[in-house]
Amino acid sequence: MAKLTIPSQELMYSGHAACPGCGGALAMRLLLKGLGPRTIVSLPACCWTVIGTPYPTTALRVGILDNPFEATGASISGLRAAADVLGMKDVNIVGFAGDGGTADIGLQALSGMLERRTNAIYVMYDNEAYMNTGIQRSGETPWGAWTTTTPVSGDLHGKPEPKKDMMGIVLAHRPAYAATLNPAYPEDFDRKVERARDIVGPRFLHIFAPCPPGWKFDSSETIALGRLATDTGVFPLYEVVDGRLAITRKTGALKPVEEYLHAQGRFHHFTPEDVAKIQAQVRESWDRLVQREREDLSRPH
């Protein structure tokens, strides 16, 4: 029997307020398992503002600092500056923001934090829309997805624009570490968290966070859908250390994206042509990723 590598410590209480099957709740639980109790989390407006439960209760056994929507990058710069000047050792400073709070309204502060080389971990848990406010499209909503602000009716065919490439934007800042993580693959998830924990400098984790009510799938299917996202190549798992990219999960052949798309109500209106379009894009992105990995491997250290 394989040895379980995921830490047994639980820093998230069971009485949290997440929806059943919430990928964002799994993201926080696994993240804190890897980081441990000496962690301070800066939390902007997002689902976790509410999941964390209202005053005077808290669902997390760490320090939490709430900050406004767009300010997470600046907040972790301030926390790290204070920790350094006050001589606090061995403390993980973490910003934990949703996709809207990262890719849209928080992009400037994130860019500033990366450029300043703040020694902290910035997490984007990506449920691909403004879910806490009721499923409005964000820069991270994929092409064609239904949301309340990208309706499907008549000529309207969901979101007309493609998903913003946050990893690309972050990598352009040359972070010390950046990785994609998926709670459906917890061993890979935990290994990346622990690796990020032990690196000094700006670190970025892009965490896939399926949302049953927002994506319209049954809450018992979160893990199955998460696996499909990676195994179809829609959300490939990789990490970049000092500019070197390595794919951390490779299967023989990618599964058809149709399996991933058809499992969700937000893509129910997709025609075979739509599926073919997504399939071609995913294939191209995957090939580019493999190519980049090969180039990075062949580069001398």
Place this chain on the structure above:
Amino acid sequence: MTRKVLSGSYAQSYAAKLARAQVISAYPITPQTSIVEKLAEFVATGELAAQFIKVESEHSAMQVCISASALGARTYTATSSQGLLLMHELLHWASGMRAPIVMGVVNRAVAPPWNIGADHTDTISQRDTGWIQFYAESNQEVLDTVLEAYRLAEDPQVRLPAMVNEDAFYLSHTVEPVDVPDPETVDRFLPPREAHAVLVPGETMRLGSFTGPDHYVEFRERLAEANARVPKVFAEVEAEFRDATGRDHEGAVPTYRVDDADAVLVTMGTATTTARSVVDELRAEGRKVGLAKIRLFRPFPEDEVQRLARVADRIGVADRSWTFGRTGPVATEVAAALYTAPRRPALTGFLAGIGGRDVTPHEVRRMYDTLLSREAPTTHWVDLEEQGVKVDG
């Protein structure tokens, strides 16, 4: 103590250094820049053991201060005009988080049209954010008030952020002799921050959180109560500062020759110095006029202003900003304070010195003339015709 020739901006920098600010964060904006340039120099040479986080916006500068304060650090930032307006959301966060941040503001006009001259619209627009607001008349007052602001902001009975405001150019870029206290003197007056309700690594806590109406109202009331305790604590801080340095800035509303005055003019910021000289001239001519300076604008010193009603039948207020759809904001505050006074003097609001326009002795004299005339108007733009040019529309 050392006597130095300092600009109002450098007075801020020296005060932040003397206060041993631990985390400084700022974004450049004219005319605030020389404050943070000097601080960058202090940090670079090791004269000040602080972390200086150079951010990509004023919004982020204030967030850095709030977050650093949440771990217990003493923080400082400085800004002006548009930068302060961009911070607005964060100003509410700072007071709500009970973060004792001290911020220097160089009062500058708000666009459009672009204008970098002295004007109080930027800070007046932040009146309702729960920050303590001081307005300085001289560079000495800037330096001393920053030190007092830290003591007041960090007092366990207060725990509120405070801004120390100075007029663009008249103070920020004008040099004056300033007595700089010795570090030992300041250390005795202002010991290290005693952090209260801050995050501790390894401990379970949430700062901020969310609530329904069940707790929210109570949090707001605590904030209001802390504001209400400011005048008493400020008086104590002033007394201790006087004992430590020998300098006395005479509290929240210093007055000048108000005894037996027929008319008192209320000013805020650098217009006060000009008005003081005019009072001397008019007194020499036998006219009974006096002057009161609003040094602490928030929380508004109602008791001190009500005392003016006992000495004069006519009160004028010179505002360096305008509340559109209403009269000058300081005039409005004075009117509200006088409403419950035992005697209610006639009140005239003057608008003077907008966008860096000079408030000259000639104009101050006209304000007193208007006040002493038989029928003083309720509001009055002082220098529209004389210094200005015709604007279409």
